[in-house]
Amino acid sequence: MKLQVKNICKTFTNQKQEKKVLDNISFNVEEGEFVTLLGPSGCGKTTMLSIIAGFEKNDSGVVELDGEVVNGANPDRAFVFQNYALFPWMSVKNNILFPMKQQKIPKDEESKRLEHLLQISKLKGYEDLYPHQISGGMKQRTALVRALAGKPKVLLMDEPLGALDLIMRRSLQSEIGNICREEKVTVIMVTHDVDEAVYLSDKVILMSTNKGEIVHELMNELPRPRDRYCEKYKDYCEMLIKKISERGAI
Ligand SMILES: Nc1ncnc2c1ncn2[C@@H]1O[C@H](COP(=O)(O)OP(=O)(O)OP(=O)(O)O)[C@@H](O)[C@H]1O
Ligand SMILES: [Mg+2]
CATH class of the missing domain: 3.40.50.300 (P-loop containing nucleotide triphosphate hydrolases)
Known part of the structure; x- marks a missing residue:
């Protein structure tokens, strides 16, 4: 259980x-x-x-x-909110990196995990955009993989x-x-x-x-x-x- x-x-x-x-x-x-x-x-x-x-x-x-x-x-226990709750001053990439930085994950592991999360969320190519520059669906996918980034x-x-x-x-x-x-x-x-x-x-x-x-x-x-x-x-x-x-x- x-x-x-x-x-x-x-x-x-x-x-x-x-x-x-x-x-x-x-x-x-x-x-x-x-x-x-x-x-x-x-x-x-x-x-x-x-x-x-x-x-x-x-x-x-x-x-x-x-x-x-x-x-x-x-x-x-990671939480995904209905209204995304992304950090508006951070790019997609930095939003996803945030939990990993908090957990002080080693740099090479961090970039591997970021790549993997961008792939599975189909956000590759959009990682340098800011939340106001992406669609609702992309915001939600960013919020989801950001929550998963720290391996909850x-x-x-x-x-x-x-x-x-x-x-x-x-x-x-x-x-x-x-x-x-x-x-x-x-x-x-x-x-x-x-x-x-x-x-x-x-x-x-x-x-x-x-x-x-x-x-x-x-x-x-x-x-x-x-x-x-x-x-x-x-x-x-x-x-x-x-x-x-x-x-x-x-
Ligand atoms: N902090 C609070 N103080 C007082 N009452 C609250 C508080 N939070 C929730 N409630 C009350 O508790 C009940 C359940 O609220 P809750 O937000 O858990 O419902 P919900 O099932 O998530 O509803 P929704 O689908 O609308 O989001 C509601 O009657 C709400 O008014
Ligand atoms: Mg509710």
């Missing part, structure tokens, strides 16, 4: 009103697994991911990484494709899948898109609104690359949509 989320509870207090966002959430993530947290707006996906990242504190329960309780933020144990992504149009989104879904498999990284991704969850995941964890609980866990057994037009793919999507509407989650 790579990562274990055990009995996590979280309540926010806003203007003296208490809101229980996560109620005893538990799930496991295996080494190399691609897991998505799927659920409608406001169900606590970002809160759950932020607790795993160590950005937010939980009220009770623990998160364990390689059997050790996680305490605060650490580069072993777990990659956390919060709606990484939320800002993109459908065509760009589909093409990046396929690239994200390829890049993560190439890097053999363990991934937890947040999305509210049923198709995206089925397309990318080994395991889909469905969360419900207002109850702060897990409604269903789906193990996706379809071979990769995934074929959106096969019957089983459609069945998975239909089943998840049905579960969501049964629970009145959307």
